[in-house]
Amino acid sequence: MTLDSVVQAIQAKGKAEVDAILAEAQAERERTLSEVRAESDRALAEAEVRAKEAAERKRVQDLARAELEARKLVLAAQKEDLDEVYRRALERLGNLKENPDFLRMLLKANELEWKSGGRVYSNARDEAVVKGLVGKAYAGHVDATGGLVIESADGSRRVDLRYESILRDVWNDSVREVADILWPSRKSKA
Numbered sequence: 061m062t063l064d065s066v067v068q069a070i071q072a073k074g075k076a077e078v079d080a081i082l083a084e085a086q087a088e089r090e091r092t093l094s095e096v097r098a099e100s101d102r103a104l105a106e107a108e109v110r111a112k113e114a115a116e117r118k119r120v121q122d123l124a125r126a127e128l129e130a131r132k133l134v135l136a137a138q139k140e141d142l143d144e145v146y147r148r149a150l151e152r153l154g155n156l157k158e159n160p161d162f163l164r165m166l167l168k169a170n171e172l173e174w175k176s177g178g179r180v181y182s183n184a185r186d187e188a189v190v191k192g193l194v195g196k197a198y199a200g201h202v203d204a205t206g207g208l209v210i211e212s213a214d215g216s217r218r219v220d221l222r223y224e225s226i227l228r229d230v231w232n233d234s235v236r237e238v239a240d241i242l243w244p245s246r247k248s249k250a
Contacts (some may be wrong), residue, residue, distance in 0.1 A: 153223040154205035176211030
């Protein structure tokens with residue numbers, strides 16, 4: 061074997077080794093790229109799932125927040141309506157033509173309080189009627205739409221029979237029924 065043939069054999073062997081190393085490096089590169097792509101696809105899919113879940117949570121929260129705000133607005137409007145009904149009811153009580161009869165009934169039902177030295181108060185508009193019914197027991201005016209305040213002889217006890225107080229007691233006992241009459245749809249939800 062000549063020197064040229066030995067050099068050629070060494071070069072051929074070197075080229076074969078280089079080609080094998082390059083092929084192995086290329087295969088390693090492809091395998092690494094494939095793993096990175098697969099990992100990237102998994103990470104992207106997981107991020108997409110998390111984003112969809114977060115978006116759904118936010119949508120549900122926003123919807124709940126909007127429903128709560130709408131409910132608050134409805135309740136505020138209903139409260140305004142109830143306040144207006146209350147105000148009108150009180151106004152009508154003070155202007156009833158039967159007012160003198162009501163005052164008589166209140167005095168009759170509580171005569172033990174005022175006939176034994178007690179004092180009776182009314183609003184200025186009802187003074188003549190009440191004074192005519194109780195005489196010297198009439199003690200003056202109170203701020204009221206109508207009705208009476210009766211004070212015991214020793215001043216230790218007051219019976220508040222003002223229309224405001226009576227309506228407030230009745231109102232507190234029946235405001236739910238009033239609301240059900242005004243907004244019947246509430247019954248079906250309860």
